Amino acid sequence: MIEQLRQTCRRLLEDGRVQVVIGYGQSVPGRPAIPVFIRRPEDADLLVWNDRCFTNLTAYLKRPEVRALGRPAVVVKGCDERAVVVLEKESQLIPEDVHMIGMVCAGMDDPPAAKCAACDAHVPRHADEVIGEAPNPAPEPPGPAQRYAELAAFMELPQAERMAYWMGELARCVKCYACRQVCPLCYCERCIVAKNRPTVIDTSATLAGNFAWAITRAFHLAGRCAGCDECTRACPAGIDLRLLNQSLARVAEESFGYRAGTDPQAEPVIGAYALLDQESFIR
Amino acid sequence: MHLKTFRRAARDAGLNPYLVEMANIREQCSWVHHDREAATAKAIEVIRMTVEKVRRNHALEPIKVPLTPRALVIGGGVAGIQAALDIADAGHEVVLVEREPSIGGKMAGLSETFPTLDCSQCILTPRMVEVGQHPRIKLYTWSEVEDVQGFVGNFRVTIRRKARYVDIDKCTGCGECWTICPSKKNLSEFDYGMGMRKAIYIPFPQAVPARPVIDKDDCPRLKRGKGCGLCEKKCAAGAIRFDDEDRLVEEQAGAVIVATGYKLYNIGRDQEAGLAGYGEYGYGQYKDVIDSLQFERLVSASGPTGGELKRPSDGATPRTVVFVSCVGSRDNAKGLAYCSKICCMYTAKHAMLYRHKVHDGEAHVFYMDIRAGGKNYDEFVRRAIEQDGAQYHRGRVSKITGEGGKLVVRGADTLAGVAMTIEADLVVLAAAMRPADGVRRLAQMLNVGYDENGFLSESHPKLRPVETNAAGVFVCGACQAPKDIPEAVAQASAAAGKVQVMFNQGELTREPEIARIDETNCAACFTCVRVCPYTAIERAEVRSPKGTLIKRTARVNPGLCMGCGTCVAVCPCKCPELEGFTEDQIYSMVMSLA
Numbered sequence: 026m027i028e029q030l031r032q033t034c035r036r037l038l039e040d041g042r043v044q045v046v047i048g049y050g051q052s053v054p055g056r057p058a059i060p061v062f063i064r065r066p067e068d069a070d071l072l073v074w075n076d077r078c079f080t081n082l083t084a085y086l087k088r089p090e091v092r093a094l095g096r097p098a099v100v101v102k103g104c105d106e107r108a109v110v111v112l113e114k115e116s117q118l119i120p121e122d123v124h125m126i127g128m129v130c131a132g133m134d135d136p137p138a139a140k141c142a143a144c145d146a147h148v149p150r151h152a153d154e155v156i157g158e159a160p161n162p163a164p165e166p167p168g169p170a171q172r173y174a175e176l177a178a179f180m181e182l183p184q185a186e187r188m189a190y191w192m193g194e195l196a197r198c199v200k201c202y203a204c205r206q207v208c209p210l211c212y213c214e215r216c217i218v219a220k221n222r223p224t225v226i227d228t229s230a231t232l233a234g235n236f237a238w239a240i241t242r243a244f245h246l247a248g249r250c251a252g253c254d255e256c257t258r259a260c261p262a263g264i265d266l267r268l269l270n271q272s273l274a275r276v277a278e279e280s281f282g283y284r285a286g287t288d289p290q291a292e293p294v295i296g297a298y299a300l301l302d303q304e305s306f307i308r
Numbered sequence: 309m310h311l312k313t314f315r316r317a318a319r320d321a322g323l324n325p326y327l328v329e330m331a332n333i334r335e336q337c338s339w340v341h342h343d344r345e346a347a348t349a350k351a352i353e354v355i356r357m358t359v360e361k362v363r364r365n366h367a368l369e370p371i372k373v374p375l376t377p378r379a380l381v382i383g384g385g386v387a388g389i390q391a392a393l394d395i396a397d398a399g400h401e402v403v404l405v406e407r408e409p410s411i412g413g414k415m416a417g418l419s420e421t422f423p424t425l426d427c428s429q430c431i432l433t434p435r436m437v438e439v440g441q442h443p444r445i446k447l448y449t450w451s452e453v454e455d456v457q458g459f460v461g462n463f464r465v466t467i468r469r470k471a472r473y474v475d476i477d478k479c480t481g482c483g484e485c486w487t488i489c490p491s492k493k494n495l496s497e498f499d500y501g502m503g504m505r506k507a508i509y510i511p512f513p514q515a516v517p518a519r520p521v522i523d524k525d526d527c528p529r530l531k532r533g534k535g536c537g538l539c540e541k542k543c544a545a546g547a548i549r550f551d552d553e554d555r556l557v558e559e560q561a562g563a564v565i566v567a568t569g570y571k572l573y574n575i576g577r578d579q580e581a582g583l584a585g586y587g588e589y590g591y592g593q594y595k596d597v598i599d600s601l602q603f604e605r606l607v608s609a610s611g612p613t614g615g616e617l618k619r620p621s622d623g624a625t626p627r628t629v630v631f632v633s634c635v636g637s638r639d640n641a642k643g644l645a646y647c648s649k650i651c652c653m654y655t656a657k658h659a660m661l662y663r664h665k666v667h668d669g670e671a672h673v674f675y676m677d678i679r680a681g682g683k684n685y686d687e688f689v690r691r692a693i694e695q696d697g698a699q700y701h702r703g704r705v706s707k708i709t710g711e712g713g714k715l716v717v718r719g720a721d722t723l724a725g726v727a728m729t730i731e732a733d734l735v736v737l738a739a740a741m742r743p744a745d746g747v748r749r750l751a752q753m754l755n756v757g758y759d760e761n762g763f764l765s766e767s768h769p770k771l772r773p774v775e776t777n778a779a780g781v782f783v784c785g786a787c788q789a790p791k792d793i794p795e796a797v798a799q800a801s802a803a804a805g806k807v808q809v810m811f812n813q814g815e816l817t818r819e820p821e822i823a824r825i826d827e828t829n830c831a832a833c834f835t836c837v838r839v840c841p842y843t844a845i846e847r848a849e850v851r852s853p854k855g856t857l858i859k860r861t862a863r864v865n866p867g868l869c870m871g872c873g874t875c876v877a878v879c880p881c882k883c884p885e886l887e888g889f890t891e892d893q894i895y896s897m898v899m900s901l902a
Contacts (some may be wrong), residue, residue, distance in 0.1 A: 115833040116847075116860070124636055128656035214879040215829040245880040295878065296838025 034069040044095025049078040079255040081105045084209040098124035103146025107251035107286025108209035108272035127152025176271045197262035198235040215229040243269040248294035251286040324367035331358035331715035357897040368820035373867035375461030377811040379770035385413020387785025389798040396444040396805035410515035419608035422657045422686035433514040447811035456518040460780030464786035471552040473522035478547035482519035485539035494526040503612025544615040563807045570786035573636035573740035584642035595621040626733030628670045635742030656689045659698035671698045742789040774803040822869035822886035827861040836875035844868030
């Protein structure tokens, strides 16, 4: 698989179809792979593929300094590519702008990460080319019940307990904004926290400010979050932001049958209107 | 309502009117609370918030938007005709779109009109000709409105000109084609199936334009792609075009009048969801059970029988006729809750016309109530009963069955308290009025509201009866509610008057409390474009003086924006700012409560 990936990288660069390949490179063994930006065919051997390739590399597509390198190819897993579909729906990319090299993925980490345990996209669906053999027979894709299992268990708790949980978790937030930086869908030119007239979100790491930030971030991803869980992985305080993202994703899926980034034809749930839309949440 | 008054006072005093704010402590406070103490505390807070807001108000100037002084009228029935003529006579251009081959609508098919019994076609056709000849009316028949873009003053309308297979510019309307056409046995839509027409036809002799259309499902040449072609050979003008196709044309308009009219409730068994139909009346099963519009054609001098009343099954003159009113109206169980308003009157007219044609015949009318409000209306009904001998029975008909060439009508006379059985030769059902097909799609295209029955919603039932909540879109005729000809005409003139008021201004004045977008910070996700209910936000590009693309951005069209603030709510980086409700204002209002 790795040889095929390196060959693809060389071919794309030699043909001049792309000017840069964004992929995974070796770091200290056992640590997460680091992103590498391959610009010459002879550097293709720097690419690696193993169960440490956590990073959602599509987050680099929004960076001006990456855009300046020319047309990119990006190595994606089945979960990562959903972000590209959302970016295309939100006019941030056109499909011709980027070449997606999809990797068949058996899941990251050992034991598998939470998102991998309930993964239904081991084989990328929207990539321009896919490297690796699809598992045969294909495993039964997990349903919503499995995908939202942790959230469902959490929501079983009484409201006071959930509030206490978030008070404890968010008290540790230091407002480093790593969650924002790794998110492929946080592409605003001026983040709402940088808007200071008026300062709606307290920029210091107070509990109120942390709540305001965490809630705003989750709301801005409502019906958009592609579920790569990079925010959770990047959080130095170990806050399980995945729970917040999932609770909004579940509403979009249950109420409107919409899962961000899974269907390039579907209209984004925020901004699409259908006569049959459920209105049960209006009271 | 009162904010306007105070703003005007400020303007008269030399202040910018948009510096005035009102703290509503009446409707939003004192009128809705019982606890006086708490309400007083709330009133203080409402005032405190409003003070914070008004401190941050900006002086604003109304926005001027150019307009196209040209009206689109959708529907060429009597209402559409009236509206089009009024606007055109006032000196403005009109585009009139009608989906049938001729204008005239339902009224062109009526026999005589209540309460004067003047001939419907005799009074309507001169108006139709006026439309056809008017230098300022552009007429599209056999055409439908496909799409409406733009906004008040500046609508862009796409019209589908359906394939007519006849070049109406070359055609002289001589009639050679429909005389020679061998395909004769096609049910006439204009006669509601009571008569036949050719495959190439004009719906009725006074059609405007007097240009035929070929029904592609009836024409042997169009069905098989070869053969026949007699009309083409006979046409001296060379106007037959078997290769004709639907074409889309675009027109500009500053205002839209919707006059799409009505259709009758389908009495038979096949019904839309929620309606049950009246299968027990045998409509569609017995040829001699007909609806009111079919009866109009049977007694019309220009109808398929030349005005002689012959029943559909065997052409015999009916000796006993039963008229049933409220079929589908005022019936929550099987039909529609509302009163169709005109049935009482036309049923009286039908009974009267029948007695005028068959002097020794019996006319029986089953009714629930007689609703004859209107000038000379009740007198008309009394005349049908007292002078023309119509026999009125207050009660419902339960069942109609066919037995030995007769129709047995079983009903009740609730005033006499007896069950009734009448052996009839013909039964006429006064079916409810419903909005014409396709009106919901049109309403959605125009952003006009409609009620659960599909009738279009006026802006205010009393004070804004022809306006809609979509700026620049007006309604008239039966698409708004069931109504008779005089009312439809009056409403059409009212709508035309409103359009003239708008056009005479020369340009549109719009409220300045609208959104604008901070283009420097816009990330161009265009979520605002998707959510804007007024399609007021467009995708724009910022380019350098040399023309290189600097960035893409959303941009508000001030002519369309209604200042609802949806874009502000949905933008993640808060780039839209609503003038008069800026984030700074809202924030300080909220903080004043802390």
